[in-house]
Amino acid sequence: MRRRLAAGNWKMNGTGAALSEIESLALKHPSPSVDILICPPATLLHRAAVAAESTGIAIGGQDCHGESFGAHTGDVSAEMLTDTGATAVILGHSERRVDHGEQNEDVRAKARTAMDAGLKAIICVGESLEQRDAANTLDIIGGQLSGSIPDQSTGENLIVAYEPIWAIGTGKVPTLEEIGEVHDFIRARLERRFGEGVGRSVRLLYGGSVKPSNATEIFGVSNVDGALVGGASLKAEDFSGIIQALE
Ligand code: PEP
Numbered sequence: 100m101r102r103r104l105a106a107g108n109w110k111m112n113g114t115g116a117a118l119s120e121i122e123s124l125a126l127k128h129p130s131p132s133v134d135i136l137i138c139p140p141a142t143l144l145h146r147a148a149v150a151a152e153s154t155g156i157a158i159g160g161q162d163c164h165g166e167s168f169g170a171h172t173g174d175v176s177a178e179m180l181t182d183t184g185a186t187a188v189i190l191g192h193s194e195r196r197v198d199h200g201e202q203n204e205d206v207r208a209k210a211r212t213a214m215d216a217g218l219k220a221i222i223c224v225g226e227s228l229e230q231r232d233a234a235n236t237l238d239i240i241g242g243q244l245s246g247s248i249p250d251q252s253t254g255e256n257l258i259v260a261y262e263p264i265w266a267i268g269t270g271k272v273p274t275l276e277e278i279g280e281v282h283d284f285i286r287a288r289l290e291r292r293f294g295e296g297v298g299r300s301v302r303l304l305y306g307g308s309v310k311p312s313n314a315t316e317i318f319g320v321s322n323v324d325g326a327l328v329g330g331a332s333l334k335a336e337d338f339s340g341i342i343q344a345l346e
Contacts, residue, residue: 101302103133103318104258104325105342106221107332108161108306109209115140118150123335124342125154127238133325133345137332138189141175148184149291159187159221162195165208166217177209177216181315187219188325191247193264203246213277214256221304221327222247228265236263237284252293254300259285261326266307268329275320278305282322311340316344 109117119136127217128135139147140285148158160183164174180188190213191206210220224243226236240261247256261281266272273281282303290298305317306327326346331337 101254101300101324103241103345104136104302104304105133105338105345106136106159106187106189106258106260106325106327107138108192108327108339109137109139109143109333110161110194111140112333113143114173115143117145117333118143118146119332120335120338121147121150121154121156123152124339125156127335127339128155128342131155131342131346133342135342136187138187144180144183144185152184157185157186159219160185160187161192162191163188163190163213163218165205165212167212177212177218180218181216182211183308185218187221187258188213189221189223189260191223191243193223193225193262193267197264201260203243206247207249208321210247210257212289213249214249214251216329219256220252221260223260223262223306223327225262225264225267225307231263231265240281240284241288244285245292248292252295252297252301254302258302258304259289260304260306261285262306262327270308272308272313272317275316278317278323279320282320286322308340311337311344314341314344 136157160180163177190209213220226239233312304325304327309326
């Protein structure tokens with residue numbers, strides 16, 4: 100049985116004042132029946148982990164370097180994330196793939212170091228609108244899955260997030276059929292590569308303009324085990340509505 104997961108990606112938003120959102124969320128969900136993860140900016144990770152201590156909320160990073168340590172000014176290693184109290188990390192988000200030119204092999208290296216450090220890697224995949232319009236969605240996702248996911252993946256250390264690029268922060272959401280088609284495809288690819296046991300145990304998240312108002316129907320789609328949420332994770336009230344839809 101896969102435990103459902105609501106993961107919030109704060110992106111480059113939030114200073115110390117935003118930690119009160121974690122406290123509010125914990126008050127709204129004192130003993131959650133689903134996993135809750137907040138991924139604040141790196142500057143807030145340790146304080147967020149302290150704020151979330153003894154709550155049902157876990158804390159995660161938004162990226163890590165593909166090497167464990169060394170001369171990489173400004174970067175953060177997987178071990179540094181664990182040192183803050185983080186237990187997961189988002190990798191290969193489309194904003195990193197676009198803004199920082201991250202390729203599948205970079206994401207795979209990052210996922211390897213993250214898993215070696217004991218973190219859960221949330222690996223993001225997703226097509227652009229041009230790729231969808233050209234009927235290339237499944238080819239693109241298939242390439243991202245085989246290129247970005249390391250061999251050491253298990254149901255414990257890997258989570259895959261399907262995030263169509265054109266749905267992120269736009270208010271546009273694919274049809275439930277489109278979401279289902281891609282999630283079924285990802286599940287089948289994972290089963291083929293890792294075997295049924297592991298393939299079936301990896302959690303698959305949908306991401307892209309999830310809100311309290313559309314969450315229930317999206318969570319009803321087969322193989323959707325939760326959501327990776329951007330904008331609607333910034334305020335406890337909105338994110339709580341999504342968590343309730345998952346519970
Ligand atoms: C995201 O960036 O991961 C995301 C899904 O953003 P939003 O929910 O704002 O579309």
